[in-house]
Amino acid sequence: MVRPRQPILTRARIVHVATTIIDAEGLDALSMRRLATELEVRAPSLYNHFATKEEILDAVGDAIIAEVDLSMFGRDEWPDALRAWARAYRAALSAHPNIVPFLARGPGRRPAALRLADAVYGCLVDAGWPPGYATRIGALMRYLVAGSTLGSFSLGFVDDPEFYAAAYPHLADAHRLPEHRQQVDEGAFELGLDTLVAGLTVRFDELARSRTGTLS
Amino acid sequence: MVRPRQPILTRARIVHVATTIIDAEGLDALSMRRLATELEVRAPSLYNHFATKEEILDAVGDAIIAEVDLSMFGRDEWPDALRAWARAYRAALSAHPNIVPFLARGPGRRPAALRLADAVYGCLVDAGWPPGYATRIGALMRYLVAGSTLGSFSLGFVDDPEFYAAAYPHLADAHRLPEHRQQVDEGAFELGLDTLVAGLTVRFDELARSRTGTLS
DNA sequence: GTCTATACGCGGATAGAC
DNA sequence: GTCTATCCGCGTATAGAC
Numbered sequence: 001m002v003r004p005r006q007p008i009l010t011r012a013r014i015v016h017v018a019t020t021i022i023d024a025e026g027l028d029a030l031s032m033r034r035l036a037t038e039l040e041v042r043a044p045s046l047y048n049h050f051a052t053k054e055e056i057l058d059a060v061g062d063a064i065i066a067e068v069d070l071s072m073f074g075r076d077e078w079p080d081a082l083r084a085w086a087r088a089y090r091a092a093l094s095a096h097p098n099i100v101p102f103l104a105r106g107p108g109r110r111p112a113a114l115r116l117a118d119a120v121y122g123c124l125v126d127a128g129w130p131p132g133y134a135t136r137i138g139a140l141m142r143y144l145v146a147g148s149t150l151g152s153f154s155l156g157f158v159d160d161p162e163f164y165a166a167a168y169p170h171l172a173d174a175h176r177l178p179e180h181r182q183q184v185d186e187g188a189f190e191l192g193l194d195t196l197v198a199g200l201t202v203r204f205d206e207l208a209r210s211r212t213g214t215l216s
Numbered sequence: 217m218v219r220p221r222q223p224i225l226t227r228a229r230i231v232h233v234a235t236t237i238i239d240a241e242g243l244d245a246l247s248m249r250r251l252a253t254e255l256e257v258r259a260p261s262l263y264n265h266f267a268t269k270e271e272i273l274d275a276v277g278d279a280i281i282a283e284v285d286l287s288m289f290g291r292d293e294w295p296d297a298l299r300a301w302a303r304a305y306r307a308a309l310s311a312h313p314n315i316v317p318f319l320a321r322g323p324g325r326r327p328a329a330l331r332l333a334d335a336v337y338g339c340l341v342d343a344g345w346p347p348g349y350a351t352r353i354g355a356l357m358r359y360l361v362a363g364s365t366l367g368s369f370s371l372g373f374v375d376d377p378e379f380y381a382a383a384y385p386h387l388a389d390a391h392r393l394p395e396h397r398q399q400v401d402e403g404a405f406e407l408g409l410d411t412l413v414a415g416l417t418v419r420f421d422e423l424a425r426s427r428t429g430t431l432s
Numbered sequence: 433g434t435c436t437a438t439a440c441g442c443g444g445a446t447a448g449a450c
Numbered sequence: 451g452t453c454t455a456t457c458c459g460c461g462t463a464t465a466g467a468c
Binding site: 101104105132133135136137139140142143144146147148150151168184185187188189191192195196198199200203 | 367
Binding site for chain 1: 442443444447
């Protein structure tokens with residue numbers, strides 16, 4: 001018994017096609033009309049499934065973040081879990097770099113982003129970090145991941161050697177080349193991750209020792 | 217001898233009023249028509265002074281970044297200079313948080329942003345950091361400053377306690393409150409800055425020692 | 433050189449017919 | 451649930467007045 005007409009549009013199809021457009025041509029390329037055309041439909045039909053364009057973007061972002069593995073929390077020790085999670089998070093975002101500027105606005109009403117934040121916070125608190133530290137460490141890791149995928153450093157450098165060479169001699173280096181930009185962002189991320197987790201481990205031990213000291 | 221009619225519009229006035237609008241009502245509130253109205257002029261007049269809206273935004277961003285003090289470079293030791301610079305940079309951006317999402321796209325053709333990047337890089341290289349490290353450390357600091365002013369953590373949390381309490385018990389904490397968001401972002405920034413500079417100092421000494429070891 | 437009037441082609445979004 | 455028709459605001463190009 002086949003149901004003869006299944007609905008032409010579903011939220012999942014809309015999100016999938018929207019993601020494809022953004023990945024291929026950037027955030028600005030996604031318009032309601034363009035998205036509708038790609039779905040072989042007229043633009044207003046989309047409003048039967050999403051109230052606004054922003055809701056569609058939220059759904060796209062949520063689907064990407066939902067892919068981030070969180071299984072290391074509760075399994076590994078907090079320093080290893082933090083490292084593994086940050087790398088998984090960064091990998092998920094750099095697979096869809098064009099949507100990062102939108103995600104950077106904050107977790108908003110995207111459940112996966114909140115689940116993510118909740119998981120990190122919970123892991124750190126369970127490990128013994130004071131809540132205030134757990135909140136700040138979670139934020140810090142977000143800065144690192146968002147910053148290194150946003151292209152805040154590498155993107156935006158103009159592809160015009162002449163533009164730099166004269167006025168900014170120090171910058172006339174390899175990081176201007178597109179293929180090196182990824183390396184700079186990934187290298188900066190790894191340097192930051194190593195340095196932060198190592199430093200936080202030291203601080204954690206100091207905190208534990210000071211508590212023990214108070215008790216003894 | 218007064219020149220009777222001075223031009224109504226100047227680049228400086230346009231930039232100033234644009235900054236005011238963005239600070240007060242956000243990036244989206246800035247349209248060419250709105251800006252022109254505020255300047256008591258019609259929108260197309262603006263194109264006599266800037267070729268595109270993006271050029272105006274670039275100029276606004278550049279003016280803000282031009283305020284960042286760079287005098288610590290060449291005066292202080294690199295760890296102190298790095299700390300002082302990062303704080304000055306962050307202070308400048310958090311005075312105009314609404315424009316940070318635009319700035320986060322990269323330095324583009326904004327000279328002040330390039331001067332900034334050049335100054336950090338130069339200081340680190342002069343201090344003895346290998347160029348690859350200097351590039352990555354500069355990027356890392358940018359992630360930290362951009363992230364903590366972007367509101368990537370604090371902004372975007374919805375002002376609706378009910379929204380979190382049920383599903384995300386760990387998050388039902390003080391950082392949802394607007395007045396605490398600033399504290400979270402500033403606290404995370406300071407924690408990251410301290411931890412990173414301390415860790416980098418250690419690494420710098422290791423690098424110096426390994427070079428000495430090779431030579432001896 | 434600076435400003436105005438006007439207009440084009442897009443964008444997001446809505447109302448109401450089928 | 452999808453359509454057609456439509457609204458309004460956007461960035462900006464052009465032509466012409468001063």
